[in-house]
Amino acid sequence: MSKKLNLAVASLVLAVLGTGCVSRGNDPGWEYAPDMYYSKGYEPYNQGDSFTLNPHGMSMRTPVEGTVAVGKSDFHYSLPNTGEGYEAAATQVSAPAGIDQIDSRGKYMYEIYCSPCHGNTGNNDGGVFKKVSTLKPAWKGYTDDYIKNLPEGQIYHVLTYGKNNMGSHASVLKPVDRWRVVKYVKLLSQGGSSNAVASNTTTSDSAALAK
Ligand code: HEC
Numbered sequence: 001m002s003k004k005l006n007l008a009v010a011s012l013v014l015a016v017l018g019t020g021c022v023s024r025g026n027d028p029g030w031e032y033a034p035d036m037y038y039s040k041g042y043e044p045y046n047q048g049d050s051f052t053l054n055p056h057g058m059s060m061r062t063p064v065e066g067t068v069a070v071g072k073s074d075f076h077y078s079l080p081n082t083g084e085g086y087e088a089a090a091t092q093v094s095a096p097a098g099i100d101q102i103d104s105r106g107k108y109m110y111e112i113y114c115s116p117c118h119g120n121t122g123n124n125d126g127g128v129f130k131k132v133s134t135l136k137p138a139w140k141g142y143t144d145d146y147i148k149n150l151p152e153g154q155i156y157h158v159l160t161y162g163k164n165n166m167g168s169h170a171s172v173l174k175p176v177d178r179w180r181v182v183k184y185v186k187l188l189s190q191g192g193s194s195n196a197v198a199s200n201t202t203t204s205d206s207a208a209l210a211k
Pocket residue numbers: 110113114115116117118128135136137138147150154155158159163164165166167169181182185
């Protein structure tokens with residue numbers, strides 16, 4: 001075969017491949033079993049062709065701004081994530097009645113989310129603080145007067161928003177659990193026994209709050 005012919009074949013192949021790519025564009029191609037790719041169930045924010053009245057074809061609308069879902073009012077926290085908010089939390093935020101001092105779930109949650117830094121008994125000797133000692137706060141541990149005297153509302157505020165090197169725990173602790181952990185911190189600050197059994201099973205949230 002001549003070189004010229006080789007070149008012609010090669011460029012033809014390239015041209016075919018090239019147009020193949022170009023023509024695809026936004027075309028998703030063939031779907032052999034769309035029912036298996038797109039759930040027909042109503043899922044809160046899935047998008048489908050059938051929901052033409054909602055924005056982006058969503059099956060559910062996002063809640064109206066400023067509204068709180070029924071039964072979730074404790075998620076509403078009005079103080080801002082500022083120095084003033086932190087100060088105000090000292091007097092304006094307090095535990096709902098019925099949160100037990102020694103709720104086993106408080107300890108359970110504490111040992112998952114707080115121990116890595118503050119240590120199981122609040123001595124600031126958790127693995128993270130041991131490894132990165134520059135992270136440690138100025139106070140030595142929970143039994144310091146600083147934590148003993150720290151208003152519960154401010155601890156709640158810090159769990160909600162975080163403070164300096166401590167991140168927010170709002171995404172992992174729902175409000176009632178934040179209070180259980182706050183109570184557990186206070187127990188540790190009194191040198192309280194950490195022998196309470198850590199357990200994920202606890203009085204239901206509504207029962208705890210109704211007491
Ligand atoms: C990544 C490590 C880390 C984790 C995890 C962590 N903390 Fe902290 N915490 C800190 C640091 C650092 C400070 C000091 C913040 C400052 O004052 O600069 C702090 C401060 C605090 C304070 C004092 C707040 C104040 O108002 O001065 C309390 C109380 C506290 N933590 C409790 C907790 C509890 C309860 C948890 C678990 C839900 C937790 N921390 C998880 C690092 C951590």
